[in-house]
Amino acid sequence: MIMIEKIETICFALFILCTIPSLCFAQYLTNAVHKTSAATERVNDLYCYSCETMEDGLNCADFSVGNYNFSHMIKKCKADEFVCMVKRFSYTMSNENVTTSPKMWSLERKCAVNCEPGCFSIGERTKLYACTSCCEKSLCNTGTGDSPKHVPSKNINLFFISCLLYQNTCLLFNFSKLFIFR
Template sequence: MDLVRAFVTVYTFSNVVTEQFLNKEQHVTTKAAGKLDDLWCYTCETMEQEDHCVDLLGNQTALMRKCPEDHRICMVKRISYTTSTENSTSIPRMWSLARSCSSKCEAGCIIVGERTKLYACTSCCEKSLCNVGKGTAPDCFPTSGVVAVLAVLVRLMTS
């Protein structure tokens, strides 16, 4: 008789659980049900090197925005360029800079071109007001990037 009672109890529990999932009910702890902390990011766009969006010095409350719940990443996107001649390469010059909230972000740089190189760099972070950088990745620019590539090539050739 105890075996039958145990089977009925398990069967009843199984039906209750199945019914809850079929009805799309969710049971979560109080902590899990709590609202995520609000995320705030700096938001602005500029094509001017001297714009307050580039350096974020001083009180920049006008640029602070609360992100939508589905945007949990702060981001900085910067497009820069360099020009080259046979003897030299210019320092990187900013073309545009944008700060924003985002739902997706892939950090890194994409470099396109030969004599005129475009650098599209993105940095990402997940804390409020963390997108304060200039969106540059030191390894994207010629001085360190070329040195790193050359170091790897020399190592491969000598091993």
């Protein structure tokens, strides 16, 4: 019985050690980007296509047209824009039996400071999709905005995950002792 009490105490201590620091230090976590002097001095010679289908029409959507001149859509990126991006908005409609194929609503090509590739969707019968693709070479944003179905998160907090593992271990131990020691 004393062994079980010691394990419960250790589990509780691990829970406190994992929970309190993350709450205390949350105020210090920001989205600010610190750049060294070498990164600040980096010369940006990136060019991206810049257009929107809402303003520039379907020529912005389809870069496979061989006889169209896209040179007026080329833009020099600003000093802090190191990524070319394509963002596509599309939708599908469905009823009990049929779902339509995706129809593009809008597409945008531009330079960007930050870019998170991937897709997300909202809705039930009318489903809206927002997909983003990113690239880092000049004039690379010629695609249709398709992105991988699953993009692993870059912001995984390993400390938080390890705390959850400890908590789950303690919960499983407490649950298992109900059946083993009776």
